[in-house]
Amino acid sequence: MAVMTRWLDPDEQRTWRAYLTASRVLMDTLDRELQRDAGMPHAYYEILVQLSEAPGRQLRMSQLAQAAGSSRSRLSHAVARLEAAGWVRREDCPTDRRGQIALLTDEGFATLAAAAPGHVEGVRRHLFDALSPAQVDQLRRISETLAEHLTGS
Numbered sequence: 001m002a003v004m005t006r007w008l009d010p011d012e013q014r015t016w017r018a019y020l021t022a023s024r025v026l027m028d029t030l031d032r033e034l035q036r037d038a039g040m041p042h043a044y045y046e047i048l049v050q051l052s053e054a055p056g057r058q059l060r061m062s063q064l065a066q067a068a069g070s071s072r073s074r075l076s077h078a079v080a081r082l083e084a085a086g087w088v089r090r091e092d093c094p095t096d097r098r099g100q101i102a103l104l105t106d107e108g109f110a111t112l113a114a115a116a117p118g119h120v121e122g123v124r125r126h127l128f129d130a131l132s133p134a135q136v137d138q139l140r141r142i143s144e145t146l147a148e149h150l151t152g153s
Contacts, residue, residue: 026126033122038115043070045119047078048087048112051104058103060093087111 008016031042038045050067051057059067065075079102082088087108093099104112128136 029126030119030122034115034119037118038111040111040115043068044078044082045112045115047075047082047102048104048108051088051102052109052112056103057109058101061090061100061102064102082108085111 027042034040034042034045040048046068047064047070050064051059061075061079062072064079065072068075070078079088079090083090085108087105089103089105091101091103093101131139
């Protein structure tokens, strides 16, 4: 028996396309601003944030990939670039010879601290300033619902 396709109705189609456009334009704008102002793409900023918030400013590479929402190979490439900039250092994991730890350097922390105010202002200007407090609450609840649905947590 063939499975019936559940096509989107016009309202769902409009909602889907608006979501895609808004998400893409927002992330492209924030990425462009970070590149211009801090010399790094948003993906690198996210890696630095994850490391800055971790105990000892370090994470196993596998944990960092998961936290940053990245594949291990993409993360490895990004960390190599961050190492070349002096912002991250890789060390062998003391408890697992196959594992590696990414550690945020003092220079990386200073770079993140310098980039954060401009990035936060961009998030505020491009996202939160356009929404009412009720819409911010709705966006948070919708985002949490989708994340829970998609990750199963």
